[in-house]
Every structure is written in structure tokens, then in C-alpha cells.
Amino acid sequence: MTDILLSLHELTKAYPDVVANDSVSLEIKQGEIHALLGENGAGKSTLVKMIYGLVKPDLGEMHLNSETFAPADPRTARASGIGMVFQHFSLFDALTVAENIALGMETAPKMRQLSDQITQVSQAYGLPLSPDRIVGDLSAGEQQRVEIIRCLLQDPKLLIMDEPTSVLTPQEVSILFDTLNKLRSEGTSILYISHKLEEIRTLCDTATILRLGQVVGACIPAETSARDMAEMMVGAKLKTPQRTPSLQGEEVLKLTSLSLPPAAAFGMPLREISLTLHTGEVLGIGGVAGNGQDELLGALSGETCAQAGMITYKGRDIGHLGPNPRREIGLLTAPEERLGHAAAPDMSLIENAMLTGAQREKLERHGVLDWAAAQRFAERIIGAFDVRTPSAANAARSLSGGNLQKFVIGREVLQRPDVLVVNQPTWGVDAAAAAAIRQALLDLAANGAAVIVISQDLDELMEISDRFAALNEGRLSPLRPAAGLTVDEIGLMMGGAHGMEVAHV
Amino acid sequence: MDLSAINPVILIAALISAATPILLAATGELVAERAGVLNLGVEGMMITGAICGFIIAVNTGSPALGFVMAAVGGAALSLLFAFLTQVALANQVASGLALTLFGLGLSALMGQSYVGIKPPRMEDVAFGPLGDIPVLGPILFSHDPIVYLGIIIVASVWAVLTFTRAGLVLRAVGENHDAAHALGYKVKRIRTMAIMFGGACAGMGGAYISLIRVPQWTEGMTAGVGWIALALVVFASWKPWRVLLGAYLFGGITQLQLNLQGAGVAIPVEYLAMSPYIVTIIVLVILSADKSRAPGSLGRIFHASQ
Numbered sequence: 133m134t135d136i137l138l139s140l141h142e143l144t145k146a147y148p149d150v151v152a153n154d155s156v157s158l159e160i161k162q163g164e165i166h167a168l169l170g171e172n173g174a175g176k177s178t179l180v181k182m183i184y185g186l187v188k189p190d191l192g193e194m195h196l197n198s199e200t201f202a203p204a205d206p207r208t209a210r211a212s213g214i215g216m217v218f219q220h221f222s223l224f225d226a227l228t229v230a231e232n233i234a235l236g237m238e239t240a241p242k243m244r245q246l247s248d249q250i251t252q253v254s255q256a257y258g259l260p261l262s263p264d265r266i267v268g269d270l271s272a273g274e275q276q277r278v279e280i281i282r283c284l285l286q287d288p289k290l291l292i293m294d295e296p297t298s299v300l301t302p303q304e305v306s307i308l309f310d311t312l313n314k315l316r317s318e319g320t321s322i323l324y325i326s327h328k329l330e331e332i333r334t335l336c337d338t339a340t341i342l343r344l345g346q347v348v349g350a351c352i353p354a355e356t357s358a359r360d361m362a363e364m365m366v367g368a369k370l371k372t373p374q375r376t377p378s379l380q381g382e383e384v385l386k387l388t389s390l391s392l393p394p395a396a397a398f399g400m401p402l403r404e405i406s407l408t409l410h411t412g413e414v415l416g417i418g419g420v421a422g423n424g425q426d427e428l429l430g431a432l433s434g435e436t437c438a439q440a441g442m443i444t445y446k447g448r449d450i451g452h453l454g455p456n457p458r459r460e461i462g463l464l465t466a467p468e469e470r471l472g473h474a475a476a477p478d479m480s481l482i483e484n485a486m487l488t489g490a491q492r493e494k495l496e497r498h499g500v501l502d503w504a505a506a507q508r509f510a511e512r513i514i515g516a517f518d519v520r521t522p523s524a525a526n527a528a529r530s531l532s533g534g535n536l537q538k539f540v541i542g543r544e545v546l547q548r549p550d551v552l553v554v555n556q557p558t559w560g561v562d563a564a565a566a567a568a569i570r571q572a573l574l575d576l577a578a579n580g581a582a583v584i585v586i587s588q589d590l591d592e593l594m595e596i597s598d599r600f601a602a603l604n605e606g607r608l609s610p611l612r613p614a615a616g617l618t619v620d621e622i623g624l625m626m627g628g629a630h631g632m633e634v635a636h637v
Numbered sequence: 638m639d640l641s642a643i644n645p646v647i648l649i650a651a652l653i654s655a656a657t658p659i660l661l662a663a664t665g666e667l668v669a670e671r672a673g674v675l676n677l678g679v680e681g682m683m684i685t686g687a688i689c690g691f692i693i694a695v696n697t698g699s700p701a702l703g704f705v706m707a708a709v710g711g712a713a714l715s716l717l718f719a720f721l722t723q724v725a726l727a728n729q730v731a732s733g734l735a736l737t738l739f740g741l742g743l744s745a746l747m748g749q750s751y752v753g754i755k756p757p758r759m760e761d762v763a764f765g766p767l768g769d770i771p772v773l774g775p776i777l778f779s780h781d782p783i784v785y786l787g788i789i790i791v792a793s794v795w796a797v798l799t800f801t802r803a804g805l806v807l808r809a810v811g812e813n814h815d816a817a818h819a820l821g822y823k824v825k826r827i828r829t830m831a832i833m834f835g836g837a838c839a840g841m842g843g844a845y846i847s848l849i850r851v852p853q854w855t856e857g858m859t860a861g862v863g864w865i866a867l868a869l870v871v872f873a874s875w876k877p878w879r880v881l882l883g884a885y886l887f888g889g890i891t892q893l894q895l896n897l898q899g900a901g902v903a904i905p906v907e908y909l910a911m912s913p914y915i916v917t918i919i920v921l922v923i924l925s926a927d928k929s930r931a932p933g934s935l936g937r938i939f940h941a942s943q
Binding site for chain 2: 185186205206207210218222223224225226227231234235236240
């Protein structure tokens with residue numbers, strides 16, 4: 133098939149401080165899976181938002197089936213056969229599956245009819261889903277199915293998928309790929325955004341690479357190495373993190389049957405988590421989001437207190453201590469969600485440096501804050517971790533995600549922790565910055581600290597951890613040496629496919 | 638003490654009427670909150686509706702027209718809130734408080750020459766022989782049209798929210814405005830309409846006090862009913878029928894304690910006077926112990942950043 137379904141011609145979109153897309157041209161053929169590759173801020177999201185009618189281009193035009201295509205809003209785009217599965221799910225937690233799907237349709241049929249249709253389509257594509265369940269109770273993989281089915285019910289000609297696999301287990305990914313292959317064989321085109329290069333190599337027919345808003349290249353993924361694609365994305369040679377084999381040191385942190393009730397309505401309880409952590413090691417904890425990662429980090433940081441005897445640090449029971457006493461004795465944490473949890477968005481970097489560094493960096497004396505010292509500390513982080521910001525006085529919110537993440541991790545690393553716990557250290561961070569953060573964590577371990585890395589990026593965990601375990605439904609799998617683990621074994625540790633069926637292709 | 642003076646039939650008939658202002662205001666606020674807007678200006682919109690309705694009713698001699706204009710007045714005042722929070726993106730709590738203070742002042746100004754006037758009386762709905770049925774007749778069929786309108790509004794709000802696409806979209810906007818925007822729904826327009834509905838209901842609730850319950854005009858005559866309505870919405874877990882239940886409970890105990898006071902019960906008046914608040918809150922707190930929770934985007938400013 134060589135028919136062009138959608139062609140973009142010199143699309144340009146500028147925002148006050150940045151040109152998000154600079155005359156981007158692109159052609160998507162009928163029945164192909166087309167990958168869109170690029171770093172954060174390369175303009176992928178803006179580009180697909182223009183196709184989906186959420187953003188209007190300043191210049192340039194689009195053609196759908198050789199006709200001019202200029203959607204004024206998502207409804208028009210959907211009516212023309214464009215469907216989109218969002219990166220951050222655009223779902224309503226308190227509504228049912230059927231209600232969520234009805235909201236995404238132009239003329240929704242009666243609820244009962246719709247429920248039948250949902251069951252039918254979900255069976256046909258191997259994505260079983262019960263229409264009456266409340267979306268907030270579903271797993272991330274199931275929530276994604278709601279989004280996909282919402283699109284499929286409208287018979288899309290082009291399906292846009294924005295980072296669809298970031299929340300899935302390897303088994304769920306393979307089910308998704310089966311579904312996408314089935315769609316391709318039926319003639320649907322798919323625009324697939326990801327920065328997981330191996331996935332793109334197995335799934336996609338062609339790839340377009342964006343950098344800083346411009347198209348910098350195109351390739352056939354199956355014939356290009358992941359490293360070459362990554363270097364096209366970054367525009368520079370990539371450094372692979374170097375690890376020095378570390379000696380298993382003495383035990384510093386021990387969890388004994390750590391159990392906690394869920395903190396929030398849609399939260400996950402922690403169930404009987406036991407582990408020991410030694411100096412000089414990196415312990416990787418994988419698992420699909422929402423299986424207790426945030427709760428585990430909260431229990432380790434001291435945001436939630438545990439019962440006596442559950443958390444032992446250097447032989448001392450610290451379950452009842454809050455975050456500050458724990459920082460004092462060398463147990464530091466960097467939570468996920470940089471805007472809100474790890475950093476206060478509207479405060480400057482200096483103030484944010486003060487917030488966690490006050491004690492260990494002696495930025496405070498008798499309750500009086502030493503702002504000059506805080507500024508020096510913030511500037512030290514900015515220098516050491518190559519945080520790109522005009523000055524330390526800029527608000528945390530004004531930094532790009534990757535830069536703020538470097539700041540948040542650097543702030544803890546520079547406080548010389550004995551144990552550092554990080555959650556999603558490179559989430560939404562571009563390849564170069566991610567490599568720098570991983571290197572910093574490895575260096576920390578090489579210097580005798582113990583590091584726990586909670587992450588959903590399995591490649592990352594395999595790259596840096598000495599031992600690996602997975603969280604599933606609030607339980608921690610047994611710890612295994614990371615070297616030599618296969619993807620299948622990891623998938624099973626993560627709880628398999630959560631009862632998902634394979635597509636009946 | 639003479640408890641036999643308290644007639645349960647009259648008591649129930651009276652509580653239905655006493656509950657109507659709260660019921661109307663709370664139902665309107667419920668719709669606004671389900672759309673994700675926390676409007677603390679209910680009291681201000683009520684008192685504005687009270688004076689608008691009063692002025693029109695006195696000048697035209699038609700209480701029905703008075704209620705219509707009370708709704709228009711409440712909705713007009715709520716447009717100010719909509720402008721502040723949806724266009725100027727001001728904080729909803731501060732804007733709501735300002736709206737209440739503004740409404741109290743504005744109504745006092747408008748009502749200066751209306752103190753001491755008696756408004757025209759609104760006739761009860763004529764149900765004919767139905768009104769003569771013992772017990773049921775006085776309870777169900779002896780009220781003015783606004784009482785029935787209030788119940789109809791509760792029922793329709795429930796039906797619209799539960800069964801129609803418009804209701805689903807409204808709930809979706811209140812639940813997650815970013816997702817609703819991504820699907821192409823006009824968040825600001827839907828919210829503005831919900832705010833205006835809330836204003837219209839609050840205005841009618843206010844006019845019910847000045848035209849039927851009291852009936853005359855005094856400054857600040859809503860006396861905190863708007864705040865009760867706000868609390869009622871929360872304790873009713875944003876469910877219309879529970880708002881009805883809460884309003885009747887509150888109205889009922891208010892009537893009962895007045896009767897008890899009249900009967901000379903040996904309980905200090907202060908305790909009797911506070912009893913409606915306490916009982917209503919306790920009952921609704923117990924009811925709201927289930928899984929229901931506030932709309933996800935309640936009180937959050939929506940800005941369609943790209």
C-alpha cells in the first residue's frame with residue numbers, strides 16, 4: 133500500500149519563548165505504523181496536538197486523503213477519523229468505563245447498547261474490559277485499554293499513541309503490540325510516539341526523528357540500530373553509564389514485614405515487605421505504576437510512620453521517625469513527581485535547595501535561615517549536575533522536566549547520603565540527562581552509599597542495579613541478582629499480564 | 638408544658654415549606670460543584686434574589702414574576718463570579734466570599750425604600766378535593782407552587798445528572814477538567830452555565846424567604862441560610878436526593894424546636910435553637926461515610942495551557 137493517508141507540509145508553531153515546531157513535514161501511509169522519535173521538548177506533543185485539533189498551527193498545512201485538513205477542535209479531528217490515546221490518560225476516575233467511552237464519542241448510543249459494543253470490540257481485539265467498572269479501580273494497563281477502545285469504537289483511520297507502553301508490564305506490551313499489528317493489517321495507520329527504541333525497532337515500519345522542533349532524519353527502524361537512532365535524537369555521541377564493580381558492604385537498612393494500610397482512596401497497601409540493603413549496592417525495584425511504589429517511598433522517607441521493628445537503619449529502629457530526623461542520620465529520599473512532591477513549583481531553586489538541605493548542609497542556625505549558604509548550595513547543584521537555568525533564583529516550575537529532575541536528584545546526592553531512595557529518577561528525562569543521573573547514582577554507590585532505585589523503566593533498572601525485585605499489588609518479590617535476569621522472568625515478578633488475554637489475531 | 642399543642646400534620650406541612658429556601662439554594666450549588674466550581678457566594682446570591690423578587694413583586698403585584706426576576710437577579714450576580722473565576726482566573730474561595738459581601742451590601746442598598754412593605758401573597762396551588770384528604774391533604778396538597786417547583790428541580794437535577802449526556806459531560810468537567818478539555822468539551826462555557834443555574838436557584842431560594850416565609854424585607858434577612866446550603870451539599874455527598882433529605886431534616890427540626898419553645902419545654906432556648914444544625918450535620922456525616930467523594934476538580938482553576 134502506498135497511499136498517503138496524512139501529509140503534513142511545513143507545519144510551524146511558535147510559543148512566546150520557543151519554536152515548538154519549525155516547518156515540520158511528514159507523510160503517513162495507509163496501514164503503516166509510523167514512529168515519531170525525539171527528546172523531551174523536541175516538539176512531538178505539539179505536533180500531534182495539531183493533528184488532533186488541540187493546537188492550531190501558525191503556518192503550514194495538513195492533507196488528509198489529499199484533502200485539506202484543518203481541524204478546529206478535537207471533535208472535528210475525531211469526525212475525520214483521527215483517534216488519540218494520551219500519554220497521561222484523559223480518563224475520569226470516578227466514572228464508569230462506559231461513561232468514559234461515551235464522553236469520547238460524538239453521538240453516543242444508549243448506555244446498554246454502548247456496553248454491548250464495548251464488550252464486542254474489546255473481545256475482538258483481545259482487550260477484555262467490563263463496561264460497568266469504575267475507572268479509578270482499574271490498573272494502568274486496563275485504563276489504557278479504555279482509551280484504546282474509546283478510539284476503536286469510532287473506526288479511526290489514524291490512531292495516535294503517545295508513549296503508550298510507559299505504564300505496562302512486558303507481557304502487557306506484547307498484547308498491545310498484537311492489537312496494534314491487527315489494526316495495521318486492517319488498514320489503520322498508527323502514529324506511535326515513544327522514546328523506547330527497542331520497541332520502535334520491533335513494531336514500527338518507518339520513523340521520523342525530531343530534534344528541537346525540526347525534522348532531523350528518517351529511518352527504517354528495523355534496519356537501524358537503537359544507538360544510531362538515539363544519537364540522531366540527541367545530536368551527539370551517547371555516553372553509557374560506567375559502573376565499577378562494588379563490594380557487598382555491611383548491612384545498612386533492613387525492612388522486616390513492612391505493612392501499611394493504603395493512604396488514599398485509590399491507594400495501595402504495602403504487604404509484608406522485607407529486604408536488606410548493603411553499602412555499595414544499587415537495589416532496583418520495578419513494577420507497574422500504582423503497585424505500591426509511592427507508598428514504599430513514603431514509608432522509607434518517613435512521610436508515613438511504620439510500626440516498631442519494621443524499619444531498621446544501622447541497627448536502630450527508625451519506623452517512628454519523620455523525614456527530618458531520618459535525613460539527619462543519612463537516609464535521604466527523592467520522590468517522583470518533581471512538580472509538587474519533590475520540589476515546590478513556585479519557589480526558587482534556592483528555596484528548594486533550602487527545603488531538603490537545611491540540616492545536612494547547615495543552612496539554618498537556631499531557626500534562622502542562611503540564604504547565602506543556600507544559594508551557594510543551589511549553585512553547586514546546578515554546576516555539578518549541569519542544570520540548565522538562567523539563575524538559581526528561577527522558580528522550579530520554569531525549568532524543563534529533565535533539568536528539574538537533575539536538580540532534584542543532585543540536591544540529594546550532594547548531601548552525601550548513606551542511603552538514597554529515588555523514585556522514577558529519569559521519568560520524562562531525555563537520554564543524555566538520564567545517563568548523567570544514572571551515572572551519579574552509580575558513583576554514589578561506588579563511594580560506599582546504598583541506593584534504592586524505584587522505577588518503571590526496566591532497561592534502566594537492568595543497567596544500574598546489582599539486585600532487582602518487583603512490586604506487585606503492594607508485595608515485593610524476592611530479591612534476585614540483576615545480572616542474567618530475562619525479560620520473561622521480570623515480567624512474571626511484576627505480576628504477569630494481570631489476567632489480560634492475548635489478542636486473537 | 639403542653640406537647641399536645643403540637644400537631645404533627647401541621648408540623649410536617651410547615652417543615653416542607655421551611656426547607657424550601659435551603660433546598661433551592663443547595664440544589665443550585667450542587668450543580669455548580671458537580672461542574673467543579675466552589676461558589677461560596679450562595680448567601681450573597683440568595684439575598685440579592687430576595688430583594689430583586691421583592692421589588693418586582695411589590696411593583697407589579699405578581700409574586701410569580703417576582704420569583705422569575707429573583708432567579709434572573711441571582712444568575713446575574715453569579716455572572717460576576719463566573720467572570721472572576723472563569724475569565725480572570727481568580728481564586729474561587731476569595732471570589733465567593735467577595736460575592737457574598739457584595740450581595741449583602743447591594744441588596745441593602747436596593748431595599749432601602751422597601752422596609753416595612755408587605756408583598757403580594759402567592760396563592761397555594763389549588764388541588765381541589767385532593768386537599769381535603771385527611772393527613773395527606775394538608776401535608777402534600779396545601780402548598781404554594783414554589784415548594785413543588787423545588788422538588789421538581791431536585792428530581793430533574795438528579796435525572797439529568799444520572800441519565801443524560803449533558804449531565805455526564807457536566808460531571809466529567811467537574812471530575813477532571815484537563816481530560817474534558819482534551820476531549821474537546823468547553824470547560825469554561827459549561828462551568829459558567831452551571832454557575833448561573835446555581836445563581837438562579839439561590840435567587841429563588843432567597844425570594845422564597847422574602848415573599849413567602851417572612852414575608853417582608855429586612856436587611857440581611859437570609860441570616861446564614863446560604864451557608865447552611867453550602868454545608869448541606871458537602872454533607873449530602875453531592876447527591877440531589879440527600880440534599881432533599883438534609884433540607885427537610887433541617888427544616889423539620891427548626892419547626893419542631895420552635896413548637897417546643899412555644900410549648901414551654903424545660904430545655905434552654907439556646908439548646909433548642911442549635912439543635913437543627915447539630916442533628917442535620919450528625920445525620921449527614923453518618924450518611925456520607927460511604928465511598929463517595931468530592932468532584933476531582935472542585936475548586937481548581939482551569940487554564941487551557943497548551
